[in-house]
Each structure stands twice: as structure tokens, then as C-alpha cells.
Amino acid sequence: GEESVKDVLERKIKEYNLQDTINIVETGCMGACSLGPIMVIHPEGVYYQKLTPEAAEKIVEEHLLKGRVVEEYLYKGDKGKIVPQPQKEIPFFSRQVKVATRNVGIIDPLSIDEYIARDGYFALHKALKEMTPEQVIEVVKESGLRGRGGAGFPTGLKWEFARKSPGDEKYMICNADEGDPGAFMDRSILEGDPHSIIEAMTIAAYAIGATKGFVYVRAEYPIAIERLTVALNQAREYGFLGENILGTDFSFDIEIRIGAGAFVCGEETALMHSIEGKRGQPRVKPPFPAQKGLWGKPSNINNVETLACVPPIIYHGPQWFRQWGTEKSPGTKVFALAGKVKNTGLVEVPMGITLRELIYEIGGGSPTGKKIKAVQTGGPSGGVIPEEYFDTPVDYESLQQLGAIVGSGGMIVLDEDDCMVDVAKFFLEFTVDESCGKCTPCREGTKKMYEILDKITKGEGTEEDIEILENLANVIKDSSLCGLGQTAPNPVLSTLRYYKDEYLAHVRDKT
Ligand code: FMN
Numbered sequence: 293g294e295e296s297v298k299d300v301l302e303r304k305i306k307e308y309n310l311q312d313t314i315n316i317v318e319t320g321c322m323g324a325c326s327l328g329p330i331m332v333i334h335p336e337g338v339y340y341q342k343l344t345p346e347a348a349e350k351i352v353e354e355h356l357l358k359g360r361v362v363e364e365y366l367y368k369g370d371k372g373k374i375v376p377q378p379q380k381e382i383p384f385f386s387r388q389v390k391v392a393t394r395n396v397g398i399i400d401p402l403s404i405d406e407y408i409a410r411d412g413y414f415a416l417h418k419a420l421k422e423m424t425p426e427q428v429i430e431v432v433k434e435s436g437l438r439g440r441g442g443a444g445f446p447t448g449l450k451w452e453f454a455r456k457s458p459g460d461e462k463y464m465i466c467n468a469d470e471g472d473p474g475a476f477m478d479r480s481i482l483e484g485d486p487h488s489i490i491e492a493m494t495i496a497a498y499a500i501g502a503t504k505g506f507v508y509v510r511a512e513y514p515i516a517i518e519r520l521t522v523a524l525n526q527a528r529e530y531g532f533l534g535e536n537i538l539g540t541d542f543s544f545d546i547e548i549r550i551g552a553g554a555f556v557c558g559e560e561t562a563l564m565h566s567i568e569g570k571r572g573q574p575r576v577k578p579p580f581p582a583q584k585g586l587w588g589k590p591s592n593i594n595n596v597e598t599l600a601c602v603p604p605i606i607y608h609g610p611q612w613f614r615q616w617g618t619e620k621s622p623g624t625k626v627f628a629l630a631g632k633v634k635n636t637g638l639v640e641v642p643m644g645i646t647l648r649e650l651i652y653e654i655g656g657g658s659p660t661g662k663k664i665k666a667v668q669t670g671g672p673s674g675g676v677i678p679e680e681y682f683d684t685p686v687d688y689e690s691l692q693q694l695g696a697i698v699g700s701g702g703m704i705v706l707d708e709d710d711c712m713v714d715v716a717k718f719f720l721e722f723t724v725d726e727s728c729g730k731c732t733p734c735r736e737g738t739k740k741m742y743e744i745l746d747k748i749t750k751g752e753g754t755e756e757d758i759e760i761l762e763n764l765a766n767v768i769k770d771s772s773l774c775g776l777g778q779t780a781p782n783p784v785l786s787t788l789r790y791y792k793d794e795y796l797a798h799v800r801d802k803t
Pocket of ligand 1 (some may be wrong): 299443445594598776
């Protein structure tokens with residue numbers, strides 16, 4: 293609805309001859325999905341939410357012309373209390389720490405000048421003019437930044453492998469496939485701050501010795517593709533990309549490649565096959581991309597959110613990043629809060645925050661007052677975490693110990709009405725659909741698991757079926773070719789771990 297609000301604003305501002313004093317800036321997503329469309333009036337910082345074209349008209353006439361705040365569209369807190377500046381008072385906003393999304397919702401993504409005004413390309417300048425590639429890698433290693441695409445692999449170490457891998461032609465790839473259902477952090481960064489990715493990729497390319505880069509972005513993100521294209525042209529024009537960047541002898545350029553909607557193409561080896569024009573299927577590792585990547589050359593691949601953290605780390609130094617998070621999982625992470633929670637949307641928080649803080653304080657708890665039962669983290673590769681474990685800190689190791697993962701940052705909150713067998717079936721249906729078919733355990737096994745789950749949820753299963761389901765899940769996990777099959781059984785295994793009684797109730801009560 294934002295477009296129609298903007299149209300009215302433009303028309304009204306012109307009508308009242310305010311165009312010289314009032315500037316409309318179209319930004320990327322501000323994160324609060326349940327409140328959109330949103331408009332913030334600066335410099336006072338008044339936050340209007342749930343806007344309509346009529347609301348926009350009223351705000352121009354009252355707020356902009358007469359300086360009177362329109363209460364009707366302000367944020368309403370507990371018991372309907374009006375909060376004009378929720379950014380300062382409401383935990384959903386005030387508890388966030390924005391590193392990867394530092395410019396999203398603030399700058400105009402189509403303006404390179406606005407990016408530069410917020411320290412954009414300063415890190416690139418510092419890296420190219422004051423640091424050797426090895427020093428850049430050292431800073432990233434010291435920061436402890438770990439891959440935000442799911443696996444949590446240390447970014448600096450991966451860069452070092454690519455740097456040390458012999459070869460004069462190397463590639464730097466950005467993974468913007470973002471296939472996890474419910475995840476939209478990468479989209480928000482690309483749409484809201486595309487220059488941060490260009491700057492980070494150029495720094496990474498300098499560090500590993502790459503001359504060519506690719507952003508692999510899914511076709512379902514047309515706005516991201518459009519804004520990235522504009523940003524790439526601006527970066528070339530300003531000398532941040534192309535031949536002899538910033539007058540140095542380092543040259544690097546980036547091309548966009550558009551994916552065609554296959555989840556498996558987010559897996560790094562499948563993604564590289566897809567860029568090469570081949571069928572997007574994974575292959576056995578090793579060799580890893582750092583040794584043999586795109587067209588057999590040493591390559592480095594990073595997720596969008598990982599890359600978005602790089603420029604401020606280089607600019608402010610590794611200890612700056614380490615002021616947030618835990619020893620082993622430093623920094624911040626963007627999560628997509630969804631499901632049975634009051635405040636849905638994107639939030640960037642320090643790692644190590646507890647699930648309880650995330651779901652109750654930031655998320656605002658249940659919207660209906662029903663009892664929250666669990667949270668499903670990490671999308672189709674993840675698992676459920678029951679409410680009694682909500683004091684667990686959100687970091688890579690802690691969630692893994694509970695049978696779930698941080699993954700790309702999806703968090704779906706479930707309440708007492710949700711059947712955990714249905715939840716497992718929902719995610720498994722997705723992986724069955726998205727299995728590429730190359731390896732047998734994933735192709736045949738996940739289908740078989742789905743059939744058993746279907747039988748159980750229809751009240752036609754037996755206790756033996758539950759046993760077969762569990763055995764099959766473990767076999768698929770151990771024997772699949774890539775991460776898709778290796779993690780597909782996780783939702784089933786984790787619901788079996790904590791909610792076996794619900795499986796048994798289905799088979800015993802025939803419901
Ligand atoms: N990583 C992403 O960044 N985006 C994706 O959409 C994505 N999809 C994946 C899908 C599957 C089935 C698997 C197994 C992995 C996927 N990954 C995805 C992880 C990538 O293979 C790779 O680990 C990641 O891009 C590395 O970047 P990082 O170290 O910055 O996280």
C-alpha cells in the first residue's frame with residue numbers, strides 16, 4: 293500500500309506548495325510488517341503507521357501544514373496508549389541493534405550520495421588505501437563474523453582459503469537466493485541498501501584476489517534486482533567498481549545472475565552450476581568452492597547479510613563488532629519473526645539474546661493471549677524449541693544442542709492450537725517439492741517420510757510407522773548428498789524429540 297500513500301503525499305505536497313521545504317524519501321522496509329505502511333516525519337521523528345491514502349491526506353493537512361500530530365495513525369501501545377516515538381520506547385524498536393540493516397528504512401536506496409553520507413564506501417577506501425589483503429582478512433577473522441546463510445562458517449577463514457588457493461582468476465559470489473520460506477532479511481538489505489553489498493563484495497574481492505563477481509538473486513525479487521542494477525551503475529560512475537578502483541591498480545566488476553526459483557540453487561555448488569548455465573544441482577564436496585568453484589576456479593561465496601556486516605567491521609575494527617553477541621557468535625543477527633506473535637517482522641538483535649526476550653519482549657508475546665508452545669527456528673532445515681527452553685541464548689551452538697539451528701533467521705512462533713505433527717508435515721512437504729532428485733535418499737526418502745506423516749495425521753498410522761519414520765529420518769540425514777537432504781528430516785526429528793506424545797495421540801486415538 294506504500295505506493296498509493298506516496299502518490300497522495302506527492303500530490304498534496306505540491307497542492308500546498310510545500311515541495312521546497314518537504315522532501316519525500318522512499319526507503320527500504322522498516323521491519324515492522326504488522327504496522328505497515330509506515331511513514332516517519334523528520335526531524336521530530338513522529339512515527340505514523342497503518343497508513344491509507346486518506347491518512348496521508350490528513351497528515352499533510354494537519355501535521356505538515358499546521359504542525360498538529362494526527363493521533364489516529366500513531367502507534368498504539370498497551371491498552372491503546374498512544375506512543376508518538378515508538379522507536380525510543382517500544383522494545384520491538386529500542387532493543388534492536390542495527391549493523392547489517394544500518395541503512396535500511398533510513399536512506400533512499402537509489403541514492404549513492406545518501407549511502408556515502410552514512411559512511412558508505414569509507415571501508416572500501418580504507419581497505420584499498422591503507423590495508424593489505426592479508427590485513428583485511430585478519431580483521432574479518434578477528435571480528436568472529438560467521439556466515440549468516442545458515443551454516444555459520446567463519447567468514448575470515450573462508451576468505452583466507454580462497455586467497456591462498458592458487459590461481460590468477462578467482463570469483464567472488466554473493467548468495468541472494470534466499471529460498472527459506474518466511475525469510476526476507478536478504479531481500480530487505482538488497483532493496484533498502486544495495487550499495488552495502490557492492491562495497492562488501494569489492495572489499496572481499498580485494499582480499500581474496502578476485503577480479504569478477506556475481507550476485508545470484510532470485511527472480512521473485514524484482515525490486516531488489518532493479519535497485520541493485522541502479523546501484524551498480526552508480527558505483528561504476530563514482531569509481532568504486534570497474535577498472536582501477538579509487539585510482540589503485542585493483543580492478544573488479546559485478547554481474548547480476550537471476551535464479552529461477554529452485555530452493556536447491558541456494559546451495560553453493562548448485563548455485564555455481566546454475567551461474568555456469570548448467571542444471572542447478574549440487575555436487576559432492578570436497579573440493580570446496582575455495583579450491584574449485586565457478587568454472588573450476590577458486591571462488592568465495594557469502595550470504596547477503598554476512599556481506600552487509602563487512603564494511604562497518606573494516607571501518608570500525610573487529611572489537612567494535614565484538615561488543616555485541618557471544619564469544620563464539622559475535623555481532624548481531626537479523627530474524628524474521630512470524631506466526632503467533634504480536635509484532636511480526638524483521639528484527640536485528642545482538643546474538644546471545646534469549647528466545648524469551650526475542651519472543652515476549654521484542655515480539656510482544658501472543659496476540660490472542662493463548663499459551664505460546666514453541667518456536668520453529670531455521671525454516672525447513674531447522675527444528676522446534678519448546679517454551680521451557682526459551683531462556684536459551686540464541687547462538688549457533690546453543691540452538692544446535694537443542695536440535696534446531698539459527699539457519700537464515702526464520703522464527704515461527706507456535707501456540708497451544710498448533711499440532712506439531714502438522715508443523716513437521718508442512719516443512720517436509722516443502723523439501724519434498726524442492727528436492728532436486730539427484731540423490732536417492734533425498735528424492736525417495738523424503739517422499740516416503742511425507743507419506744507416513746500424512747497417514748499419521750489422518751489417523752491411519754501405527755506406532756510402527758512412527759518407528760520407521762524416525763529410522764528413515766536418520767538414514768536420510770546421514771546419506772544425502774547435500775544440505776537439503778541432510779537437514780530435511782530436522783523438523784520431524786525435533787518434533788519427535790519433544791512432542792512424541794502428539795504423534796502417539798494421532799495413532800492411538802485414530803485422529
Ligand atoms: N545460503 C544463502 O546465503 N542463501 C540461500 O538461499 C541458501 N540456500 C541454501 C539452500 C540449501 C538447500 C542449502 C543446503 C544451503 C543453502 N545456503 C544458502 C547455504 C549456502 O550453501 C552457503 O553455505 C552460503 O551461501 C555461504 O555463505 P555464508 O558463509 O556467508 O553463510
